[in-house]
Amino acid sequence: MSTDKIVMQTEDLKVSFPVRRAGHSTTVQAVRGVDITLRAGETLGLVGESGSGKSTLARALMRLIPSEGTVKLDGRDVSGLKPGAFRKERKRIQMVFQDPYSSLNPSLTVGASIAEPLKVHTKLSAAERAERISEVLALVGLNADYADRYPDEFSGGQRQRVAIARAIVLNPEILVCDEAVSALDVSTQNQVINLLEELRDKIGLSYLFISHDLAVVRHISDYVAVMYLGEIVEEGPVDRIFGAAAHPYTQVLLNAVPVPDPVAQRATTKLLLRGDIPDPTNPPSGCAFHQRCPFAMEICAQKAPPKVEIPGGGVAKCHLHTSGPVLAGRAISSLTEAGTETGIGAAYDGTPKSTLPAVAVSGNLESSL
Template sequence: MSNSVKHLLEVKNLKKYFNVGSGQVLKAIDDVSFYIDKGETFGLVGESGCGKSTTGRTITRLYEATSGEIYYDGKDISRLKKREAKDYTKDVQMIFQDPYASLNPRMTVGDIIAEGIDIHNIYKGKERQERIYELLGLVGLNQEHANRFPHEFSGGQRQRIGIARALAIEPKLIICDEPISALDVSIQAQVVNLLEELQRNLKLTYLFIAHDLSMVKHISDRVGVMYLGSIVEMAPSVELYKNSMHPYTGALMSAIPIPDPDIERSRQRILLEGDVPSPINPPAGCKFASRCKHAMPICKEKAPELVDQGGGHFVACYLYDK
């Protein structure tokens, strides 16, 4: 994958390690590479603790990368000058998982939404107020909501406020960090439909982070599957769901419920045995080998590389070693 400007975002060999004391290092992201084209949605999925949220936060520069490169519109974000860095923070916004924890309880909704507008000095006075009302309308809320506080809203409404805040400064790329996992199931589809509608109307690009594979399938053009800090499989969404190759992806797929009781009763779940290795002391070879029934001696000696099996379907597994 070259750092061509045709990719809006390109992540190359990204690592993020945390010092956890006593000389120990937690490898939250361990050599992750992917790209996102303008206007598409790239889904990043995996179990809790696999590093997907850390990836999103490192892209937005909430965390500094340990090593690796992040290119935005062809530019290495670690080398941006002060003015370019400010433009980058304007172009790349984030929607957080917990809509209540991410909203300041002492600020009105109007002021929360306008935070970015004020920082970047985009609108003033009447124009600022009109922009707040416009954003509330875009996410399905009313003008009178601007003077209320976050505790006066439901979880779904609070997430809509978070979306309005992310949209306020007209970003090009939005990192959606598990934006529906804290919401009731009945509300999740509404929020996903809203995100899709906004993407179409505003020409947005998404990195959609989640552990719900069925929802990721619905919204994503391509999907990357993460396990213990690394991407083990990556493919166009339809291809991944029709023809998953990595044993870990297969196990995740088997857990997705099918809305047909006859099929659901007869299908077999793939139950993973063994414990997830520690990210502080990961194994030398494939990190999934200790839980994989197909593991071979080489799997425990050397980590497999992410190899294109054709049609943009990448997998890191010796079962498909070319």
């Protein structure tokens, strides 16, 4: 359903926070120059592990926290707007949070919660508001008479429907879903995802869908961006990302998802990263992933990799596509797939391979055996 119309775009978006470390004031760059593009009717999946900056990015887009760089809504730069002026734009972009137990005010009826944005942003009369509330409740699959009930009368899945009703009541163009289904059991999660897809088609929403669950992202997204330490290291159409990852981090992330099929799961060579996400107050030089990357070359510690266009769509930031054994956009798996003896798993186990420069593999990964 996506068209070429761009509803939201960021350029070099940056967020930093002051922190104190060992008695010293310093700053942590939580988002380090992010460019994303969201097209009308499209779902952009944003994946990454804790500490990668995905929620911070969402909050910056919502202007809940200050940021640098450009945010354009419908082609118009809104990043310079004063808070009062931005308020008018905020109805275009709304958010659904993870925890439906804390995102609804327990002392307000469901109807009153949904009415709040209408009171702030519109001049509708009480009767008109009531009509609009029944409308959105119907859209999210809830009875109109639920408006008079309180959140504690509802299950987690129903509460999340209420949160979605509140988010769409102003007819936004963009919905930012930050781990919106992560707290739900699988059956409930699936119902909410089906609802989001239905709404996308029915009222023409675009989603920024943030999740750590790659299977869910695979299902709902048209386009996927992978974040690592405040940067988008790879992005592309969903099938290209899941079928032919071009960045080693993406590949590890996909490999780490256990599949609900014991035969396939046990036949998979596990690629295990060693260590943790580096300290964001002191990010590594060059490529932020180089200390954990099984293919790291000399250049990776020296120079931040540029964006390289990947055939099949999207970009990756990795020197492998321009230096060393030049991949030039091919899938990362093609590096070592040629010989069965030196399969990709061997590379991640830290076994040196002749196709790679000597510095490439230095036991950066733990053996899975």
